[in-house]
Amino acid sequence: MKHTYLGLAIALFLSLDGFCQQHSEQKHDKYVWPADELVKKKLAHWQDVKFGLLMHWGTYSQRGIVESWSLCPEDEGWCERKGPTADNWYDYKKGYEMLQTTFNPVKFNPNRWAEAAQKAGMKYVIFTTKHHDGFCMFDTKQTDYKITSSKSPFSSNPRSNVTNEILQAFRGQNFMVGTYFSKPDWHNEHYWKPYFPPKDRNVNYNPKKYPDEWAKFKDFTYNQIQELMTDYGPVDILWLDGGWVRPFSSIDSSVSWQRTIPFDQDIDMARIAGMARQKQPGLLVVDRTVSGEFENYVTPEQQIPDHYMPIPWETCLTMGDSWSYVPKENFKSARRLVQTLVDVVAKNGNMLLNIAPGPDGEWHEEAYQRLAQIGNWLQVNGESIYNTKPLAPYRQEKWAFTSNGKATYASYLPSEAESQLPAEITLPVVPTKALTLLGSNQPLKWKKSGSSVVVTIPAKVQQQLAGQPAWVFKLT
Structure with missing residues (x-):
């Protein structure tokens, strides 16, 4: 996700590129309806539940900064580095990755989250198992850059495999559960090859010139997703972010950030989705912004289409201004959030609302208050939302x-x-x-x-x- 403060969001919407991107995410001529009967059945159920929870959480919460993007060497507002090593990218990246050694969310209690979300009327959850920085919030065997590593103090906690704990807690409240997974990985040596300095968010070498490197990265990605589809119980949704990792032929030149993709970054989605659905029959696959058979529903970000769309879609937006935790958040009012939900559902969409846990493993108390207020309204008026x-x-x-x-x-x-x-x-x-x-x-x-x-x-x-x-x- 891109970090979006209110001022930045306003500027984006007023810009031509923002208009073009919004327009592209409202087009539905390239949508491909699934052929698999189990996928169609699950998609229909997902369209009935309407309201979900997204959580961005990682080591970056300790600094109260944008998720991952300060590592990205692009001159964009959401990539700005702050702190004593901000002037030197190499020193900054080293310090950022050292956050693993101090990340210790001792107040982590996913049962409280699940109960609050259930009372709010939410019906599904998407959790960030790995963001673009490559830090894994699950017990992967592919890298030591993970919360369960002995380098992380929280690894000694019996609930250190937080992805497993979260999915279990929400299943216990009868939620559909999904795993957010970043296709790009800025920690992995086969994506940002140490020989070359990265220039932007993309792979920092030409995969056609170094096919062995790219093959290793494809296998790494496949193996991590295989772990998530194998070791974490029933999973309903595989929610893939980082849409610049895509076949070159799929680039939409009307979208500014897609025009800057320099290389073919085909991750072999047919192989990934085939394996994932073998492990999880009926799995919804959401390869965000990559139109085609592996984008079972589209996901406009921080925006709502201005009209009814006849395809499955979901607006993902923040409860406050930020995707990641900030110490002082500017939360939207319950009135605005409820009205957004009503607007989205009337246009055939779902609303996925992001709440960011802090470094101690807790939400802001105000987030719980907002959820309770939304739940009070839905308890009375939910029949106009669900299964409609x-x-x-x-x-x-x-x-x-x-x-x-x-x-x-x-x-x-x-x-x-x-x-x-x-x-x-x-x-x-x-x-x-x-x-x-x-x-x-x-x-x-x-x-x-x-x-x-x-x-x-x-x-x-x-x-x-x-x-x-x-x-x-x-x-x-």
Whole structure:
């Protein structure tokens, strides 16, 4: 993931490249529907659960800095180095990798996370087993750069294989579970070959000129994913990041960062996916930004498509401003998060919300508070979210529409200035029988007005449902 502070995000959205990238992630002409019946079944189930948790966690949390990207020698905002060795990349990388020797998250308790996420209404989890820096949050046999190495103080903890502990804890709450895995690895000598200085995020040699080096890296990647698919119980989703590791023929020249990819970096996804699905039948494979048979759903990052998309998709976004832990985070309000979820679901998507654990192995307490607030809303209004399909016109001004086949739901997304429903509201759809407001048992009076209805909201109901992030009308 790219580190995105609010100001950077605004600048990105206002830039032409940002527009082109957003546009490319809304295109669906290259989407390939899976042929495997087990994959299709799991994909349909995933589309029904709607709301998931993403966690970025690694040694970088000790410094409260961007995940991995400070190692990348690019002149971009999210790659900025800070600290006493920032002026020398080699010294900085050495110090960064020494964080392994002090990473000791003694408050790690994945059961608390899983319980909080379940009460929030989340239904699936994606955990970063390895980010671009190459530090492994699982007990890989392919490298010693891992949390279970004797170099890491947490290795003596009985829960040191944190990926295994997290997947078990969330399975215990009936979650679908997924493993985030970075295809590039900036620690591995066969990706950033020590003979050459790295110039950017890409492999630092031409794989066609050094095919043996690239073959070794492909085997390393295959073996690590094989471990994750073999040794960690049932896995539902393999979520692959680092989309510049891709066949050269798959580059989309309309996307700025893809135009800078200098080499063919074909990792042999057919081999990886074939092995993974042999170990995990029905596995969803998400090779992010690489359109084709190995991108079972698309993943716009920190953005929401401006229209309904007829393919499976998921917006991944941060609860605060950062993907990784920062000591003082600027968390989005529960109202904004709920309204984002409603908007996403009405456009046929899922919402994957990132929370970053800190160096001690805990979340900010404010993150728990946000989850509880979201859960309170979903406990009342969840029937308009789960197991629903978008309904035309999908989104219309402040309205969002879904249906479960038995009922239609019209969700009203109020502005910040609206604390309660007005005494009368115009609903742009007409009920065939009954009209109710979720959270209230009081019947509503309405009268038809053209293709809409004018609904009277009793004062008692206005007060009862005051302050909600969204109000949901149920039409049957």
